[in-house]
Amino acid sequence: MNKKTLQDLDVKGKKVFCRVDFNVPMKDGEVTDDTRIRAALPTINYLTEQGAIVILASHLGRPKGQVVEELRLDPVAKKLSELVGKDVTKTDAVYGEEVEKAVAELNEGDILLLENVRFEAGEEKNDPALAEALAKLADVYVNDAFGAAHRAHASTAGIAEKLPSAAGLLMQKELDVLGKALENPERPFTAIIGGAKVKDKINVIDNFLDKVDNLIIGGGLAYTFIKAQGHEIGKSLLEEDKMDLANEFIEKAKAKGVNFVLPVDVIVADDFSETANTKAVAIDQIPAEWEALDIGPKTREIYSQIVAESKLIIWNGPMGVFELDVFANGTKAVANALAETAGYSVIGGGDSAAAVEKFGLAEKMDHVSTGGGASLEFMEGKVLPGVAALDDK
Numbered sequence: 598m599n600k601k602t603l604q605d606l607d608v609k610g611k612k613v614f615c616r617v618d619f620n621v622p623m624k625d626g627e628v629t630d631d632t633r634i635r636a637a638l639p640t641i642n643y644l645t646e647q648g649a650i651v652i653l654a655s656h657l658g659r660p661k662g663q664v665v666e667e668l669r670l671d672p673v674a675k676k677l678s679e680l681v682g683k684d685v686t687k688t689d690a691v692y693g694e695e696v697e698k699a700v701a702e703l704n705e706g707d708i709l710l711l712e713n714v715r716f717e718a719g720e721e722k723n724d725p726a727l728a729e730a731l732a733k734l735a736d737v738y739v740n741d742a743f744g745a746a747h748r749a750h751a752s753t754a755g756i757a758e759k760l761p762s763a764a765g766l767l768m769q770k771e772l773d774v775l776g777k778a779l780e781n782p783e784r785p786f787t788a789i790i791g792g793a794k795v796k797d798k799i800n801v802i803d804n805f806l807d808k809v810d811n812l813i814i815g816g817g818l819a820y821t822f823i824k825a826q827g828h829e830i831g832k833s834l835l836e837e838d839k840m841d842l843a844n845e846f847i848e849k850a851k852a853k854g855v856n857f858v859l860p861v862d863v864i865v866a867d868d869f870s871e872t873a874n875t876k877a878v879a880i881d882q883i884p885a886e887w888e889a890l891d892i893g894p895k896t897r898e899i900y901s902q903i904v905a906e907s908k909l910i911i912w913n914g915p916m917g918v919f920e921l922d923v924f925a926n927g928t929k930a931v932a933n934a935l936a937e938t939a940g941y942s943v944i945g946g947g948d949s950a951a952a953v954e955k956f957g958l959a960e961k962m963d964h965v966s967t968g969g970g971a972s973l974e975f976m977e978g979k980v981l982p983g984v985a986a987l988d989d990k
């Protein structure tokens with residue numbers, strides 16, 4: 598990575614403004630999944646151990662420039678305090694007099710968490726006045742919020758122009774793992790793309806076709822490809838206007854020598870429900886009134902075999918409607934194959950990360966990205982504004 602990192606900064610006695618992604622699920626005022634908070638601990642602990650005064654900032658949800666009581670960061674401060682084993686000061690403001698006073702009272706190694714930065718209308722607009730007010734609080738800027746790096750906001754991009762800046766350890770790890778995969782992959786390199794819609798994955802598929810040895814397609818988006826190849830898909834998901842594109846991808850794969858892999862059998866259901874009648878059928882046998890909601894047993898075997906033989910695998914998007922147990926077997930099989938392979942397994946965030954967490958397999962993966970939209974945009978080959986804004990080495 599050509600960006601400065603924590604090791605390039607001298608932070609002792611300095612006020613460090615550290616942007617983190619604490620956009621975590623909450624229920625009844627409690628954090629229900631602290632993965633993203635734990636992922637930021639290496640940077641926070643490094644800063645406190647080095648004697649920095651740590652000012653943390655994050656967004657939570659989408660309050661659109663208004664104060665929304667349920668989106669205050671107090672539960673996050675409580676959870677963070679438990680995880681670091683010391684007090685975390687939390688302000689009710691994002692900047693201004695209250696914050697400046699609180700910062701002035703901090704000692705080396707102390708941690709302060711600002712209120713939800715998206716309570717300020719200037720945050721999402723990347724308002725220079727807000728970036729300036731945030732920059733005024735600190736001497737140095739560290740961005741560890743990989744999950745929000747695809748947003749050009751005041752606390753992710755604007756502020757970086759106003760202070761010496763560097764990437765945090767989580768940011769560095771995410772960029773190293775995903776970056777290495779895209780630039781210099783070990784081979785065979787396999788990408789597995791699932792999820793609901795072709796339109797959400799067009800750029801990811803296109804970018805991967807230039808890099809991978811195997812491109813495996815599953816989930817709802819597979820059926821547009823299958824229909825485009827001349828099979829009937831019954832009531833399965835179809836994006837009619839993407840059928841030509843689907844065929845273009847298959848042609849591009851052929852031209853590039855990429856093994857483009859589609860399901861050979863599927864699980865069909867007569868209803869979108871847990872209690873539906875279901876059966877496994879070959880891909881050219883989908884009944885007109887039924888809907889395919891998961892990959893079938895033969896496909897599970899083929900996909901698992903490819904994963905077992907790969908040196909690097911990146912997975913984004915479920916293979917079926919994994920939220921319903923009857924249609925979770927395809928996603929489970931792929932998750933198991935990634936957990937067991939000797940290759941390096943990368944989970945590209947979002948729903949796939951939720952799935953491996955649900956199956957209790959997260960620990961068995963080599964890397965589970967904390968970014969949903971951010972990792973997707975990175976895999977599309979886009980520049981992330983939160984990274985671009987940081988100082989070059």
Ligand SMILES: Nc1ncnc2c1ncn2[C@@H]1O[C@H](COP(=O)(O)OP(=O)(O)OP(=O)(O)O)[C@@H](O)[C@H]1O
Nearest residue numbers: 791792793816817889890914917918946947948949
């Ligand atoms: N065959 C299918 N028919 C209908 N829906 C499906 C099918 N397979 C998967 N899905 C649904 O697709 C949804 C996930 O797709 P989506 O594109 O939103 O997420 P994703 O690909 O995981 O993206 P990200 O990882 O970036 O969040 C799941 O809720 C799942 O139920």
Ligand SMILES: O=C(O)[C@H](O)COP(=O)(O)O
Nearest residue numbers: 618620658744745969970
């Ligand atoms: O959860 C995420 O993907 C990030 O925190 C970004 O959130 P956003 O999509 O609301 O910008």
